[in-house]
Amino acid sequence: MKILFTALVLAVSASMGATEQTSLYDFTVQDIDGEEVSLEQYKGQVILVVNVASKCGYTPQYEGLQKIYEAYKDEGFVILGFPANNFNGQEPGTDQEIKQFCTLEYGVEFPMFSKVSVKGEDQAALFSYLTSLPNDDFDGEIKWNFEKFLIDKNGLLKRRFRSSVEPQSKPLVNAIEKELNG
Template sequence: MSQSIHEFSVNTITGEQVSLSQYEGQVVLVVNTASQCGFTKQYAGLESLYKAHKDQGLAVLGFPCNQFGEQEKGDSDEISQFCELNFGVTFPLFEKIEVNGDNAAPLYNYLKDNARGILGSKRIKWNFTKFLVGKNGKVLKRYAPTTKPEAIAADIEKLL
């Protein structure tokens, strides 16, 4: 069983496989995203958090997912262009994944096992569920989709 997110490899939105070990020593916020969601405007808040704290060691990692109301139908190029054009996203985006079910990405199974939702539920409820990960790669907290990125800033600042 994995001990930290640093043990996982994922594909960037351009298809390049990268190891999350490159984020060792950084505070990481992992988010499942979607371009056609009521919470999509959170991209702006996530980008603000990233810009404000990346020099102190914050990484924001966006994982597009089409499992909730089919709100992320585009391919990697479309998703990337949408995020850049509409929200000026500069934090890393990754290939579209599944976060629940038999085909859930191993990273997300690890996140869900280590930070459960309300009433101990593992299942991701919707887009823009956020996981805060410490510098050691261990999951510290899960935030609901309704939690705005700016509401997480104080938790992040304590860890930096």
């Protein structure tokens, strides 16, 4: 029954002219203040998409993320932070509570977005897209908070990094610099 329903939904979507997303720029998301944002506004920039959480062992990575954002933002680099509560309830707050925490505790200035689901039946379309793409590192579902998706200037996924990879680590910084110079 579920397969028939899925097939019907796909057929109806196709007949209505729905198109498959082919780059990050095809998505519109809600920022942490509730405003709709087309990711097309980041066209031509190198982007690091990160699923974040405020009560995680990796939460101090906000500091490193902010530092690499500051170091490379003038060269065309941006970080997009997406709070998610998928892992042991480590992001229980409202968007406003998350924004306040990130600003006061870590001085976060990079764009933050409304809390989303990054896995499961209610997975946000952006993360469904990102986790379905093949790349040289790994693909499939997100395993924990602070996984990182490096997107090139054309809106295409180039690299993925697990949570344990620190923002200022040599592998991540080298990958960012390669995309900025490419």
